[in-house]
Amino acid sequence: MKKALEGVKILDFSRVLAGPYCTMLLADMGAEVIKVERPGSGDDSRHFGPYQKGESAYYSLLNRGKKSIEINLKDEQDLEIIRNLIREVDIVVENYRPGIMEKFGLDYDSVKALNPNIIYTSISGFGQNGPYKERPAYDLVAQAMGGMMSITGYEHTPPTRTGSSLGDMSAALFATYGTLVALFHKERTGEGQFVDVAMMDSIVAMLETNVLQNTVAGINPGRVGSRHPLSTPFDAYRVKDGYIVIAIANNPLFEKLCHIMEQPELIEDERFTTDELRTSHEQELKVIIENFLSSYTVEEAESMLLDAGLPASRIQSIEEVVQDEQMKVREMLVDIEHPIAGKMTLVGNPAKLSATPADPSNAPPMLGEHNTVFKK
Template identity: 45%
Template structure:
């Protein structure tokens, strides 16, 4: 199969992507950014459900475009005899199949792991679902909101004493997509020596549980039930947002040495000498009192002033940026984390997120290919299959 649009360590790897909405497409977007060729197999007429999710610009879904660039699209009805033959031909050439249906859907189509591993022994079958392929909830549907709630994450998110809050981004999907990538990469590594495929089974709830390592293990061993923490760390102090003269900033003075530097920069060099603030553990026991003392000092100057001062002193800190400020951050720009896609036929472009994984041997992609129109690459894909018969 032809090379991917991105130069990277996964060049030569071809992925058939049956997934839709977020978890699966986020995984395949990441793999495309590493050099894999991703052929998105969509439902004729409607395509990926995400194409109907806003916000929209010039009739295009920005939600869809943000996680489906650098991919090709072909629309296939897997219940249609002709389209099924095309899909089977693609399977014979693919390294990885990605899907995020509920367990059992692919089996009913005759395309489940148990059947495909016999016909395509080198194929890596990567499945993401709400609850995985085992357990009493395996056949139940799930969305990001469901797993954020069920994992306990919402119970510790929000202001202290407040109601549970959903995280501002779909971490349930994004963590599942990230773990799906890890599983696929591990399976590809194993296949290099065994020449055998593998089933990768990733559950959204499992992934959220994995990201709840501190609160779950802490409660399991102490019996102390955590609640919403605001911006505070569960055990390190000072490690939170503080008010300044004009706004807020975050400070992460995570050890005694940094706290001493912070105290000096704030004009309070005596603080580390006080018994109640003398160690991380003591500061945690007096966190409310310390917050009052620090904010009293911080209120004398602006956030920008303090960030300059504290950064010069080697104290980890930063502003609480709004989304527009993030886009203009020179560090973000320097790392090429904000990209403009190559122009479409009408000259329009989309702004997308760059690849956070940088390599010394591969140049960064300056202009990602825009997300495909539904069935955009049918002719080129069919022509490729015809020439390889």
């Protein structure tokens, strides 16, 4: 099968999550990614669980389809190999703290001196400039500093981290976007450039219109749990054996819900006649809805509401997602054949391209697997 990024060469100094996810997205599309790893131990994530036959599934997901060379960045001979590789590649990706690549003589300016048309993508916690650039950054810190935690969770809970590493993942996606834009420009003009992406900036972008609540409306938005701040009933509701979500933002759908609940009198109830009124009486309406739903299971409630044409769904656990027929059809779970661990089930690629589909089924490299190819 044709690959869109066939022939695009990437020298990848990145470790753990944000950088590797970016280069994984490019490898899935056919780029040749040469991953630079510390001799002996490799990327830290080789030692992150879960493991299958002693092999890290964490590492495997993020590094499938890449090549691995062991390089000691403090060794002059190894650095010479790196400098030669830099002359041959299109893109360098790194996610060290600002200043570290400079110590190795591998900052953008040095790399550009070796390869004037290079694209050089740096992913960091706070970016390459500004008062925070030297601060230690973890996903938790990015979610905290970027404001996402302050609007996630309930009024009565502390600010809450989103359950996955949103700071890393969003930075990976914006870095992929920036790198692909730069690659398109390089293809047309030959010119390379520096691409600088920060986890904190990425989290702030992911806030979308929440930021405007402050810059335009002067509000400092708080935490409202799973409910919609302006529309009701639009929330997670308790049923007999769990929770479901209902997403109703207009009168016709609300009227349907009242009929399903066999409480048509609620339609005329002066607390509930408009979306705005329902929102100001949100708690009272929630009690009514949960009373009604308390005799239904998740499955019963979901089909009842969907059959009536109401936007609603169960809230799936990770296990339910993994077993979901939709995920099979969408190829969102892919098996790779790991040389040691055997068949391992990883997450697929959500961009479904018809002519040049992603291939997420390649194995990750063993540490130094490609030493003999590149370290000659």
